[in-house]
Amino acid sequence: MKIGIVCYPTYGGSGVVATELGIGLAKRGHEVHFITYKRPARLTTFQENVFYHEVDTDDYPLFEYTPYDTALTSKLVDVVRYENLDLLHVHYAIPHAAVAYMAKKILLTQGRYVPVITTLHGTDITLVGNDRAFAPVVEFSINKSDGVTAVSNSLRQQTYDYFNINKEIEVIYNFIDFDRFRKSNKDHFKMAIAPEGERILIHVSNFRKVKRVEDVVQIFHRVHQHLPSKLLLIGDGPERRNAEELCRELHLCNDIRFLGKQDAIEELMAVADIFLIPSENESFGLAALEAMACEVPVISSNAGGLPEVNIHGQTGFLSDVGNVEEMANYAIQILSNEDVLNRFRENALAQAKRFDIANILPKYEQYYEEILKAAVY
Numbered sequence: 001m002k003i004g005i006v007c008y009p010t011y012g013g014s015g016v017v018a019t020e021l022g023i024g025l026a027k028r029g030h031e032v033h034f035i036t037y038k039r040p041a042r043l044t045t046f047q048e049n050v051f052y053h054e055v056d057t058d059d060y061p062l063f064e065y066t067p068y069d070t071a072l073t074s075k076l077v078d079v080v081r082y083e084n085l086d087l088l089h090v091h092y093a094i095p096h097a098a099v100a101y102m103a104k105k106i107l108l109t110q111g112r113y114v115p116v117i118t119t120l121h122g123t124d125i126t127l128v129g130n131d132r133a134f135a136p137v138v139e140f141s142i143n144k145s146d147g148v149t150a151v152s153n154s155l156r157q158q159t160y161d162y163f164n165i166n167k168e169i170e171v172i173y174n175f176i177d178f179d180r181f182r183k184s185n186k187d188h189f190k191m192a193i194a195p196e197g198e199r200i201l202i203h204v205s206n207f208r209k210v211k212r213v214e215d216v217v218q219i220f221h222r223v224h225q226h227l228p229s230k231l232l233l234i235g236d237g238p239e240r241r242n243a244e245e246l247c248r249e250l251h252l253c254n255d256i257r258f259l260g261k262q263d264a265i266e267e268l269m270a271v272a273d274i275f276l277i278p279s280e281n282e283s284f285g286l287a288a289l290e291a292m293a294c295e296v297p298v299i300s301s302n303a304g305g306l307p308e309v310n311i312h313g314q315t316g317f318l319s320d321v322g323n324v325e326e327m328a329n330y331a332i333q334i335l336s337n338e339d340v341l342n343r344f345r346e347n348a349l350a351q352a353k354r355f356d357i358a359n360i361l362p363k364y365e366q367y368y369e370e371i372l373k374a375a376v377y
Helices: 013-027 068-083 093-109 135-144 153-162 187-193 213-226 240-249 265-269 286-293 324-335 338-353 357-374
Strands: 002-006 031-036 050-054 087-091 116-120 147-150 169-171 199-204 229-234 256-260 274-277 298-301 316-319
Touching (some): 002 068, 087 093, 116 135, 199 265, 229 265, 324 338
Parallel strands (some): 031 050, 116 147, 229 256
């Protein structure tokens, strides 16, 4: 198949999943065309069967804001026509589903039909899409897609709850590439971070309010009072300053490292003992899955799709959003006993293997074939 993938080329979950999906499909012999405004963050090396088409976003004096939707629509029409794509797979509903619908209609006037599959990732439904300013367009675009997928059962249900959807939404979970995410020997790195054998806790996010980074610091503060420990905070965003100020107030600056955005996250996961993700909402929890693939137990909230990934009492623990005391106690329970920690590590890896990309890719291929077969020209 010749597949066009439209995504945000960022470090966010939707961009990561879209990029890894495309690379995985290309390895299985499909021709994959990424169409976005800059090269996706994880598309860093040459990949056979992978092509990249940059959307021109030049500024014009007439416009206060660059009309990206229009530029993307024109680029989709061009790539579908001249690369002879079989289908478009757009990730994140806003604005990609609406743009793909417009491109499909333009192509129809030229005698060309291309099916569109929309994958819903989370905040495009629960936050942005649910905004009254966007909701009518999101609802219309989802209903006009030839196929719709969601990354968890929780997100699927939320979409039905928020919108009047008349399409069947297929749940296809996010996935993990074990060629990249696996526990490796980074003892020299661990020694540099925790020279006295301290336990290492880790958090990865875009530091938005929904991620509750201050809760991460509060959890660590309680753990630190019971066990020698260090905290690695990976990522950046609007809540970083508040987290830094809280670290100073709690006198934890010597034991917390803000590492900013990192590409080789798997190397940092390799030295961690606990992964913290106390989010207010997570459609799936890809960062948690990446940690589990590296044999790191997870302490998380029970929001959204997290209970579908992190199994309470087996791969880690779940708590209500904001219950930092309980989360800290769970972390101490795991970290205080090496045998317990090792058992949770084994369970985390076993659970992560359910989401191996080798298991998920065929589900997408099968879904593509179903949509192509059912396409109404």
